[in-house]
Amino acid sequence: MVKLIIDNQVEFRPEARYVFETIFDIMGLNARFIENCQGIKEKDAIIYYGKQPEKFSCKKIIIQDSDWHVWMNNLPNIKLIGGVPVISTDNIAVSELFSETECPDCFRMNFDLIAASFYLLTRREEVINRKRDAWGCFSEDLSISHKYQITDVPIVNIYAGIISQILERLTASNNEHLEFTPRWKDGKKFAVALTHDIDYGMKYSFANGFTMLARKIIKRKGILKNALRVLSASSMKRDYPDPYWSFDDFMKVERQFNAKSTFFVVTQSTNRRYDPVYKINRTLKSKLLNICNNGWEIGLHGSYESFEDPSMLKFQKNRLEEAVSRQVISIRQHYLRFSVENTFSAQEDSGFSFDSTLGYNEDIGFRAGVAAPFYPFDAKNKRKQKIMELPLAVMDGSLFEFRHYSVEAAFGQVKKLIDNVEKVGGLAVLLWHTQARDELDFPGWWKLYLETLGYLHSKGAWVSNISDIGKWWEQRKEEICRI
Numbered sequence: 001m002v003k004l005i006i007d008n009q010v011e012f013r014p015e016a017r018y019v020f021e022t023i024f025d026i027m028g029l030n031a032r033f034i035e036n037c038q039g040i041k042e043k044d045a046i047i048y049y050g051k052q053p054e055k056f057s058c059k060k061i062i063i064q065d066s067d068w069h070v071w072m073n074n075l076p077n078i079k080l081i082g083g084v085p086v087i088s089t090d091n092i093a094v095s096e097l098f099s100e101t102e103c104p105d106c107f108r109m110n111f112d113l114i115a116a117s118f119y120l121l122t123r124r125e126e127v128i129n130r131k132r133d134a135w136g137c138f139s140e141d142l143s144i145s146h147k148y149q150i151t152d153v154p155i156v157n158i159y160a161g162i163i164s165q166i167l168e169r170l171t172a173s174n175n176e177h178l179e180f181t182p183r184w185k186d187g188k189k190f191a192v193a194l195t196h197d198i199d200y201g202m203k204y205s206f207a208n209g210f211t212m213l214a215r216k217i218i219k220r221k222g223i224l225k226n227a228l229r230v231l232s233a234s235s236m237k238r239d240y241p242d243p244y245w246s247f248d249d250f251m252k253v254e255r256q257f258n259a260k261s262t263f264f265v266v267t268q269s270t271n272r273r274y275d276p277v278y279k280i281n282r283t284l285k286s287k288l289l290n291i292c293n294n295g296w297e298i299g300l301h302g303s304y305e306s307f308e309d310p311s312m313l314k315f316q317k318n319r320l321e322e323a324v325s326r327q328v329i330s331i332r333q334h335y336l337r338f339s340v341e342n343t344f345s346a347q348e349d350s351g352f353s354f355d356s357t358l359g360y361n362e363d364i365g366f367r368a369g370v371a372a373p374f375y376p377f378d379a380k381n382k383r384k385q386k387i388m389e390l391p392l393a394v395m396d397g398s399l400f401e402f403r404h405y406s407v408e409a410a411f412g413q414v415k416k417l418i419d420n421v422e423k424v425g426g427l428a429v430l431l432w433h434t435q436a437r438d439e440l441d442f443p444g445w446w447k448l449y450l451e452t453l454g455y456l457h458s459k460g461a462w463v464s465n466i467s468d469i470g471k472w473w474e475q476r477k478e479e480i481c482r483i
């Protein structure tokens with residue numbers, strides 16, 4: 001049995017406990033928190049977190065805590081040691097991640113990976129650094145991981161792997177063996193959730209044609225010929241699949257890979273400039289019903305203004321539930337608008353179980369340094385949130401609109417990220433917008449999606465949607481607790 005002794009600064013013990021619980025969830029190990037040596041058995045593996053390990057005379061892993069007050073208000077340093085990003089508020093002088101100590105079979109971590117994980121998981125840098133972009137989002141360019149070029153490295157998973165390895169060595173010396181609960185379904189090595197945001201109405205519609213025309217006339221943006229082409233095509237009432245409402249094409253190709261994705265739908269326009277203007281009319285309703293009746297998931301794409309407004313989110317959720325006659329439990333905010341302090345609570349209060357907003361618009365990677373589902377931390381009430389986060393890792397627009405990659409270069413970036421996730425047995429959430437099917441307006445986007453699906457298939461990933469993977473993680477947690 002693994003036993004944890006949390007002995008850091010008293011006011012930050014709930015935070016430290018939260019990190020241990022999150023890391024042990026990822027590892028798939030049950031651990032018991034203990035206060036003192038009573039009841040410790042010879043074969044137990046002990047992790048001590050604090051400054052006075054000598055109080056406990058058993059074999060153990062020692063993680064010396066650092067000053068959490070400093071972490072709360074300062075940006076840390078990062079140094080790569082053996083390829084592992086070590087994050088610390090001190091100057092990092094060590095050259096090893098951990099060392100064996102004077103006591104035989106004891107190990108000492110050479111940096112405070114618990115505080116570092118808390119810093120990443122709770123997006124502390126977004127609280128410290130209040131700069132935001134034109135959409136009110138914390139930009140990847142502002143992040144410390146951008147500075148060190150490690151946004152695509154799942155740091156918390158790597159830390160969990162280090163603790164697993166040391167624990168195995170410690171227990172082996174006791175002739176014990178640790179039972180890790182399998183991480184993914186059917187023993188798959190890593191998982192991928194496929195998702196699509198519906199940000200546009202139909203391409204061939206009068207609404208879209210007039211918007212394009214107005215943009216050309218008022219803002220001098222876009223090509224007049226395109227607007228007129230869309231308007232004339234719309235007037236002919238084309239009934240073949242609309243390239244922006246390409247749901248059937250996505251389902252068809254995903255079916256070949258035995259995967260069923262999540263489609264996120266906007267149900268209310270709350271910002272004239274940034275929100276989609278489509279409505280759930282009869283056509284869209286029947287398409288959405290077709291999506292869920294075939295086993296794909298429908299989630300809410302929370303409107304631009306909704307990211308910290310529970311009543312707005314509740315209204316939008318109800319509207320979608322009425323349209324599809326079933327419960328909606330997954331959400332992603334439009335424009336990835338997100339507030340560290342308020343978004344998770346607003347989503348939780350409106351009855352969502354899973355969110356997948358936590359990614360960057362500008363680049364692919366792991367905004368919270370983690371490639372796994374996790375429960376966010378509610379700092380105000382010092383508790384774990386009930387809503388689960390499945391962090392967004394790859395968005396089509398980040399690759400093409402922000403980084404301007406060619407299809408080949410974009411595929412290289414996606415493969416590198418997937419390889420990183422495979423190495424740690426993690427989760428990658430992918431987002432391809434439904435308009436990406438239109439080769440004319442979004443050249444190469446669909447091709448990259450097909451290539452990515454092929455790559456995932458060749459790697460043997462478990463490919464599914466947000467609620468399937470979220471529910472799996474919930475059930476797995478119950479299993480871990482039973483062991």
Ligand SMILES: [Zn+2]
Nearest residue numbers: 197199334335
């Ligand atoms: Zn959107």
